[in-house]
Amino acid sequence: MSESLEGVPRYLNGVFIENILKKFECSEKVKLENYELKPVAKGGDHYSSVMGYEYYVIKLTKFKDIFIERGIELYEQSHEDINVLLHGDFWTNNMMFKYDHDGNPVDVLFMDYQLPYYSSPAIDILYFIHTSLKEDLRLEKQDELVQHYYKHLKETLIDGFKYDGKFPSLHEFQVIILKKSLQIFFSAFIIQPLMILDEKIKSNMFLLLDKNEKGMKFAEAMYSNPQVATAIKNLLPVLDAKGIFD
Numbered sequence: 001m002s003e004s005l006e007g008v009p010r011y012l013n014g015v016f017i018e019n020i021l022k023k024f025e026c027s028e029k030v031k032l033e034n035y036e037l038k039p040v041a042k043g044g045d046h047y048s049s050v051m052g053y054e055y056y057v058i059k060l061t062k063f064k065d066i067f068i069e070r071g072i073e074l075y076e077q078s079h080e081d082i083n084v085l086l087h088g089d090f091w092t093n094n095m096m097f098k099y100d101h102d103g104n105p106v107d108v109l110f111m112d113y114q115l116p117y118y119s120s121p122a123i124d125i126l127y128f129i130h131t132s133l134k135e136d137l138r139l140e141k142q143d144e145l146v147q148h149y150y151k152h153l154k155e156t157l158i159d160g161f162k163y164d165g166k167f168p169s170l171h172e173f174q175v176i177i178l179k180k181s182l183q184i185f186f187s188a189f190i191i192q193p194l195m196i197l198d199e200k201i202k203s204n205m206f207l208l209l210d211k212n213e214k215g216m217k218f219a220e221a222m223y224s225n226p227q228v229a230t231a232i233k234n235l236l237p238v239l240d241a242k243g244i245f246d
Contacts, residue, residue: 056236059245074182077119081176082168084153088115090124091131091195122180125149130187130235131195135227139234146177181242188235193228197221 077083087094087110098107129138129145150173157163168176222228239245 063245084121090128126183131192193222
């Protein structure tokens with residue numbers, strides 16, 4: 001693991017996951033409420049849960065101890081796998097689309113290159129899928145989207161630029177995506193909730209790092225969004241099955 005935190009996203013601060021845990025903490029205040037994750041009125045410190053979600057609280061509590069180390073490893077360059085120049089904030093608001101007369105997208109231009117760095121292509125791919133796609137697409141079509149990306153990456157590098165270095169097979173590339181699946185947690189549980197925050201609430205990622213009342217109220221408002229609650233309900237079992245929290 002790198003001994004330096006330089007270049008690592010600041011949301012890896014351990015305080016963040018403590019705030020997440022407060023939202024999912026299982027105690028006598030946790031209730032079953034319409035099979036949705038909603039903030040319990042008293043204090044707003046707890047989320048209601050479907051029966052069985054107490055299991056994930058235990059997993060997240062243990063995960064907190066290795067959260068920062070895993071996050072640093074996630075963003076480090078791989079000496080074994082392919083690395084590319086990443087956008088760093090790869091979602092639809094940083095893309096300009098060109099449409100034909102029938103309203104079909106025919107071209108796209110990426111913009112806002114303020115956070116580029118060199119690491120695994122899985123980071124931008126998973127960031128995009130889990131911030132910008134509809135719930136059913138990101139749950140059911142991820143492998144196909146990765147395959148589509150891989151096809152064009154191979155065509156561009158090998159056919160276009162005549163790259164003759166080591167290049168992964170599709171299977172090896174899918175394994176790379178799996179190894180970087182912690183990015184799903186960051187994208188879906190941290191970044192997207194900020195992106196879809198109610199317009200009346202000023203978005204501020206760094207309030208998530210605050211343990212004070214202002215920070216907790218901000219986190220409560222962010223995670224009470226039904227869209228966020230649905231994503232968390234759906235993704236916790238998926239991430240757990242991938243071994244992300246172990």
